[in-house]
Amino acid sequence: MHVLFLPSWYPETADDFGGSFFREQAEAFIAEGHQVGVLAVRGFPVYQATAMQARNTGVAHANENGVNVTRTDVLLPVPKLHALNLKVLERRWTALFEEYVAVHGAPDVLHAHAMLPAGIVASRISERTGIPFLITEHRPSSMTLMKSPGYHRSAMKAVRNAIALIGVARGFAVELNEAYRTDKWHYLPGLLSPQFEDIPTRDVPTGPFVFGHVSHLDPGKRVDLLIESFGKAFANDDSVRLRIAGGSAHKAALEAQVEQLGLTNVDLVGAVPREHIVEEFSRANVFVLTSEKEAFGTVLWEAMACGLPILSTDTWAGKNAVTPETGIMTPVDDGDQLAESLKRMYAEFPKYDSARIREICVEHCGQEVFVRQYIDIYESGAAQ
Secondary structure (H helix, E strand, C coil), X not given: CEEEEEECCCCCCCCCCCCHHHHHHHHHHHHCCCEEEEEXXXXXXXXXXXXXXXXXXXXXXXXXXXXXXXXXXXXXCCXXXXXXXXHHHHHHHHHHHHHHHHHHCCCCEEEEECHHHHHHHHHXXXXXXXXXXXXXXXXXXXXXXXXXXXXXXXXHHHHHHCCEEEECCHHHHHHHHHHHCCCCEEECCCXXXXXXXXXXXXXXXXXXEEEEEECCCCHHHCHHHHHHHHHHHHCCCCCEEEEEECCCCCHHHHHHHHHHHCCCCEEEEECCCHHHHHHHHHCCCEEEECCCCCCCCHHHHHHHHCCCCEEEECCHHHHHHCCCCCEEEECCCCHHHHHHHHHHHHHHHHHCCHHHHHHHXXXXXXXXXXXXXXXXXXXXXXXX
16 A cells, blocks of 8 residues: 555654654554655744744655655744635645655555644545545544634534544544544554564563653643652652653652652653663553543553553543553542552552563554554545
8 A cells, every 4th residue: 555644743853752653653554565655744833934944944855764754844824823824734735745746656545643734634635636535633632623713614524524533542532523523533543662562571670669650741641649649658668669751841840849758769760762761661560650631642552562560540541551451540630549559559560461461562552453454444445
């Protein structure tokens, strides 16, 4: 199959983590013998015109690990005037599409990532060319934003015309169907990052029992609540530690919280390079994710790929990933219950089978099953 991705955002460099899962998905299709291109358009609001001009990128073409990527920037003329900005984006994406086809040939299918704006643009290109398209939605915020006058009619048309609509969590797909008044959205898992695909199950660490956490430490991850609850459960018990990996502007406040609580068994280790993330997960006995909201929860599956049982709040992601074989769920924003769940996980840890946890992960979102599920959709749509 020849697949053309239209992502609503895409990494600009090898070290750019934003949208890196789109790049990994494209490379997964390449690895399975398919042809993949990417059209990446970055919109700059008019008040960032100077920053855009300083980039002076024009249209850039590159082959990145077998993926043919075409990039450009565009100035969005009026903040929050969605209809006009969409027209500008559509013109630029269409120009890239025509350049791409002239060099690489017409794709069999267009795959948009996120409705706004790429899903709407893919719908319009499909209408003109007859190439089928589908949309995978990653952002819960789209359900609110699509109701605005500049987006609503076009988004609803895209829903009607898409060959498939994918939500990255079961509960998310249910809510998308409610928001768009349809039954077309359904769940398919995201892709396990390739560096976790063929690793062995980690050996259970010796020494102190470690609860691990990895994130950007933004407030929505509720790392502050995790620290507070861990203190309630294991205050200064040196046989149990909380290890928090991540670097951002929020790290200093969390360090101050640890000091204020007088906790000597909490370690904030800063950002961990992506190439060392498997090693970071493997330092822990258990992985903990205490987010207020989480769609697919890639980090949960990465921890499971290493064989770690998981403790997650009951977000869409938690409900997807947690079973009696894989871990424990705890309510969102309930510090007392989180403390009890931490103590329960510590007590019940010996019952978890690391090899089985990894097996469940790979069967759910490993490369082979991920590519096969999407290729089935692509082929079905292309045959219509």
